[in-house]
Amino acid sequence: MRRSRRLELLRSLATSGGCYVGLDDGTSSPAAEGADGGQASDAGDGGSGSGGGESGVGADCDSDGAPRIWRLSPQQYDQTVAWLFRFDAGTTWTEEFPQDPEGFYFKNNSDAMKVSSVLALQLSRAAEDIVETVFTNPTEHLAHLSPCEAADLAADAPPAECIDGFIEATGLRLFRRPLTAEEVSRYRAIVDAATTGGRGVELATEAMLQSPHFLYRTELLTQGELTSYEKVSLLALTVWDVGPDDELLALAEQGIATDDEADLVEKVLADPRAEGAYARFFVDWLDMDGVASVDKSNDPRYTPELVQAMAQEANDYIGFIMKEGDGTQASVFSSTQTIHNPALDAIYGPAVAGPDGVRQLPPTERAGLLTLPAWLALYSDPKPTPIVRGHEVRQRLFCQPMPPIPPGLPTPQVPDPVPGETERERFARHATDPVCAGCHKLMDPIGFLFSNYDALGAYITEEQGQPIDSSGSIAGTNTLDGDYANAVEMLTRVAESDELTACLPQQMYKFVYGQPVDVREDVCGLGVSSDAYAAANGDVRLLFRTMLHRRLATVL
Amino acid sequence: MRPRLLVTDRRKFLGFLSGTSLMFLPALRALRAEGVQDLPKRLFILVQSNGGIVDAFSPSGSRLDFQLSNTLAPLEPYKDKCSFFDGLFVADGEMYGQIHLRQLHGVLTGQQLQNLEANEGLDFYPLGPSIDQVVAEKLEAKPLSLSARNHSITYNLVSWKSGNNVPIVPLNPVQGFDYAFGDVSDLGQVPAAQQAEYLERLRAEKRSVLDALYGEFESIRPQLSAAERSKLELHMEGVREIERSLDDLTVPECTLPIRDDLDVSGLNANTTANLDLIFHAMQCGLSNVATLLPVGAGDWGPVFSFLGAADSNHEMSHRTKPEHYDQQVAVQTWYMERFAYFINKLASTPEGNGTMLDNTICLYTTEMGDGDPHNVTDLQTVLCGNIDGYFKTGQYLTMNASNTGVLSAIADAFGIATPFGDPSFAVGPFSELRA
Structure with a gap:
């Protein structure tokens, strides 16, 4: 049942384009597509229902995966280099790397993370910088990688066995697997060609830092299966955001059988380095780190520290729910407990922090992640923007992409704001003009529910001297349609809704796989995770665990 | 956080880099064969x-x-x-x-x-x-x-x-x-008399690194699907561009x-x-x-x-x-x-x-x-x-x-x-x- 509803939703979002055409409620809104979904779900269930049918979408589930490469993110690059060469946490070499385009909301989309000629050049410069720093102080940075005295590595003529040992030790940790004999001799050749042995070791390190074997997570597979090294790399990079440590590499060397995978997933998740994973997922999904670079210097409360504190709060909030709380989507999207941060008193008011730094927020004013200032301030440019807030809820929480503004639409004529007029009044035409209403009725009324939050996310009850009307509504969904008094009421419902329960696994799939979901993947890979997730009342930790396990077993 | 390095520190191996600022430099370009020079577009x-x-x-x-x-x-x-x-x-x-x-x-x-x-x-x-x-x-x-x-x-x-x-x-x-x-600015900070030696060494070193990288790319490339390969090829093109700019490297006659x-x-x-x-x-x-x-x-x-x-x-x-x-x-x-x-x-x-x-x-x-x-x-x-x-x-x-x-x-x-x-x-x- 769950699956057919999910497929229905999936199909409804795939066909929701054209909502603007609909001048009435019936013909082409996502609601109509959803209601029409019986047929679609029949087709979708064909694969699983026909028991391995050849034509169904389920038929390919056992097929071998295809080799793929997935570039490390700048954070993964920095953190792996810092771990390998013992730099302080937070040392970065990637500041001048060009930003990666976002793909399907996530910054870790494997198709978007390409190496342009500009990035290739910056990778080369970063490698030079790292090598120079490391070899300036070899005792500090290289002792653990060198079979001889680290200082000897930088000498004119290091002993041959010392060079090979260093290349093998460094290569193992950068490539996340032992070097082949061919690779060792390739790096050895660099050393031999250099003016001195010491300089040669530097150049070999420079080359390893630019090798595709380091820069890409390579899932080249053996007989269609991930190798043991690929398994530990996948887990470490996905969960810890850094390459596998020596312990995982040693496990991989022993070989990781299918029966060992569950234990391995538990081990990786139990590690303190796993704590940041959930925050990375939610923050990336909802783009909440973007708030840290928002410039609102036209607001007297604004400081760069304030918006950074907002971003930090979002991380702490998720971390707290996943570590100390019940880890459910319901908590994430409706909790009123956050981690106290004095910098945010400017938004929340004077602090009333409890033990462990937990701050109880007024339950009438806040409900979950979307009432944190990080989200509210992000979608206010520079004023609260009901259209955008509604648009984001619909797209990111309900997985219902809105179509772009249609071609041929007459020039939008949103009237200039009149002093004393509210945003709600300003956008009234969106509801009355049938050309606008088809789409905007799906966005604006959700956005209006957030009227109680100002441009920095403070709770307000008056605008232009008038009490705020924060009412709104949801339309075009399966279970959430109706009127709501405010965001708190709406989010409390959304937090436990089928819409979110169906959407969140799709989003996590993108985070874990670095790819968008297609129907085949939904049935083969996501389906199992998603069903378990719904059955466990939306426990995000369980979903993550199931999906990682699934990811090891199935290469899609 | 990044330990930012001065450009002048980047190639410490040369030892003879001056810390002086630029830069009207005698051009290696002048050593090139004289030819009819079209105006640039x-x-x-x-x-x-x-x-x-x-x-x-x-x-x-x-x-x-x-x-x-x-x-x-x-x-x-x-x-x-x-x-x-x-x-x-x-x-x-x-x-x-x-x-x-x-x-x-x-x-x-x-x-x-x-x-x-x-x-x-x-x-x-x-x-x-x-x-x-x-x-x-x-x-x-x-x-x-x-x-x-x-x-x-x-x-x-x-x-x-x-x-x-x-x-x-x-x-x-x-x-x-x-x-x-990039490398041109580094070269510009090398005393004129040592530029030829610097350039020769830079090219030799970079080329040995790039040669290894090409070998690494080739070891992965045949294993990939066309779509995945195109990502790798874009990357290789970027590396080739580094090599070409190395080939073209001369001290420009300009500031x-x-x-x-x-x-x-x-x-x-x-x-x-x-x-x-x-x-x-x-x-x-x-x-x-x-x-x-x-x-x-x-x-x-x-x-x-x-x-x-x-x-x-x-x-x-x-x-x-x-x-x-x-x-x-x-x-x-x-x-x-x-x-x-x-x-x-x-x-x-x-x-x-x-x-x-x-x-x-x-x-x-x-x-x-x-x-x-x-x-x-x-x-x-x-x-x-x-x-x-x-x-x-x-x-x-x-x-x-x-x-x-x-x-x-x-x-x-x-x-x-x-x-x-x-x-x-x-x-x-x-x-x-x-x-």
């Missing part, structure tokens, strides 16, 4: 985002007898070297749906846009490359694509490479410096900026730094094509606070407050001053029998007309300079046509087939522009 594009205010921009008068508006006043000294346009539109603008980023994607490509499988983040791609990239390919030049800011790149893409839908992510001035000068002296203290300073480095890169023959988009469209924050603006440029362009009109005019005047600043540098630098301006065509354009209704019509467009005397200048042209007529004229001047853009609607070079 160059393209510079400045894009103003968020549209402008049409009334404040338009000149008045007739085609050959006209007066510049106050906004255009910074170009007064170069009036006879420029053509000023009214009434251009983003080609087939209707499909662009009056959205900033899509108009940015269209204004230099003249292409239809393709929705890539509802990829919410990447939105729409143009179906073909932008004029700057095509000209760079024709000239075998390294194109610079710069911005004064680092922010959401989705709203910041105006240049598109041929072939594989790859957007060119604009670089901030520091990244731009590395890309434009280079110094990386650590770059003033990147804000939008105004960054834009000047961008323009300076574009100028130097062009003067030094390191790049012949550059595009500058100082501010992305639909921006956040009061980026023009140095002009007294308290709101974001995007909000100002919608004129939500009475003071926004004047502020938006000030913004547009600032853009024009920056454009004139660059033109002035070209015009004051002798080259051949004239100046660099005679060998550089400079396009200024907005991505939309009036920024408030997001009009695709009435782009504010100026074309200054020349290429081999191709362009007729000193005119005010009131058109009602796609801006592909301008893009096509630029393409034509560089010997590229026209019409430029989607053949279903792109037009050929405007005859009015032909000298």
Whole structure:
């Protein structure tokens, strides 16, 4: 049942384009597509229902995966280099790397993370910088990688066995697997060609830092299966955001059988380095780190520290729910407990922090992640923007992409704001003009529910001297349609809704796989995770665990 | 956090680097065989985002007898070297749906846009490359694509490479410096007597690293599907570009900026730094094509606070407050001053029998007309300079046509087939522009 509803939703979002055409409620809104979904779900269930049918979408589930490469993110690059060469946490070499385009909301989309000629050049410069720093102080940075005295590595003529040992030790940790004999001799050749042995070791390190074997997570597979090294790399990079440590590499060397995978997933998740994973997922999904670079210097409360504190709060909030709380989507999207941060008193008011730094927020004013200032301030440019807030809820929480503004639409004529007029009044035409209403009725009324939050996310009850009307509504969904008094009421419902329960696994799939979901993947890979997730009342930790396990077993 | 290294520290192995600043250097280029030197051909594009205010921009008068508006006043000294346009539109603008980023994607490509499988983040791609990239390919030049800011790149893409839908992510001035000068600036700091030795050693070392990398790429490549392989091949192309720039490395007969002296203290300073480095890169023959988009469209924050603006440029362009009109005019005047600043540098630098301006065509354009209704019509467009005397200048042209007529004229001047853009609607070079 769950699956057919999910497929229905999936199909409804795939066909929701054209909502603007609909001048009435019936013909082409996502609601109509959803209601029409019986047929679609029949087709979708064909694969699983026909028991391995050849034509169904389920038929390919056992097929071998295809080799793929997935570039490390700048954070993964920095953190792996810092771990390998013992730099302080937070040392970065990637500041001048060009930003990666976002793909399907996530910054870790494997198709978007390409190496342009500009990035290739910056990778080369970063490698030079790292090598120079490391070899300036070899005792500090290289002792653990060198079979001889680290200082000897930088000498004119290091002993041959010392060079090979260093290349093998460094290569193992950068490539996340032992070097082949061919690779060792390739790096050895660099050393031999250099003016001195010491300089040669530097150049070999420079080359390893630019090798595709380091820069890409390579899932080249053996007989269609991930190798043991690929398994530990996948887990470490996905969960810890850094390459596998020596312990995982040693496990991989022993070989990781299918029966060992569950234990391995538990081990990786139990590690303190796993704590940041959930925050990375939610923050990336909802783009909440973007708030840290928002410039609102036209607001007297604004400081760069304030918006950074907002971003930090979002991380702490998720971390707290996943570590100390019940880890459910319901908590994430409706909790009123956050981690106290004095910098945010400017938004929340004077602090009333409890033990462990937990701050109880007024339950009438806040409900979950979307009432944190990080989200509210992000979608206010520079004023609260009901259209955008509604648009984001619909797209990111309900997985219902809105179509772009249609071609041929007459020039939008949103009237200039009149002093004393509210945003709600300003956008009234969106509801009355049938050309606008088809789409905007799906966005604006959700956005209006957030009227109680100002441009920095403070709770307000008056605008232009008038009490705020924060009412709104949801339309075009399966279970959430109706009127709501405010965001708190709406989010409390959304937090436990089928819409979110169906959407969140799709989003996590993108985070874990670095790819968008297609129907085949939904049935083969996501389906199992998603069903378990719904059955466990939306426990995000369980979903993550199931999906990682699934990811090891199935290469899609 | 990054332990930032001085450029002068980068190659400590040489030991003999001087810490002195630059830089009039004897050119290795002089050692090259003397040959008939054609004058270079160059393209510079400045894009103003968020549209402008049409009334404040338009000149008045007739085609050959006209007066510049106050906004255009910074170009007064170069009036006879420029053509000023009214009434251009983003080609087939209707499909662009009056959205900033899509108009940015269209204004230099003249292409239809393709929705890539509802990829919410990447939105729409143009179906073909932008004029700057095509000209760079024709000239075998390294194109610079710069911005004064680092922010959401989705709203910041105006240049598109041929072939594989790859957007060119604009670089901030520091990244731009590395890309434009990189090893050249290091070489410039080596005492003249030791440059040959330095260069020989640099090439040998880099080549041994690059050779190893090619080996690594080849060990992965055959195992990948076509789609995955294309990612790797793009990367390999970037590595080959490093190698080529190594081959071309000579000390330019020109002044280079110094990386650590770059003033990147804000939008105004960054834009000047961008323009300076574009100028130097062009003067030094390191790049012949550059595009500058100082501010992305639909921006956040009061980026023009140095002009007294308290709101974001995007909000100002919608004129939500009475003071926004004047502020938006000030913004547009600032853009024009920056454009004139660059033109002035070209015009004051002798080259051949004239100046660099005679060998550089400079396009200024907005991505939309009036920024408030997001009009695709009435782009504010100026074309200054020349290429081999191709362009007729000193005119005010009131058109009602796609801006592909301008893009096509630029393409034509560089010997590229026209019409430029989607053949279903792109037009050929405007005859009015032909000298």
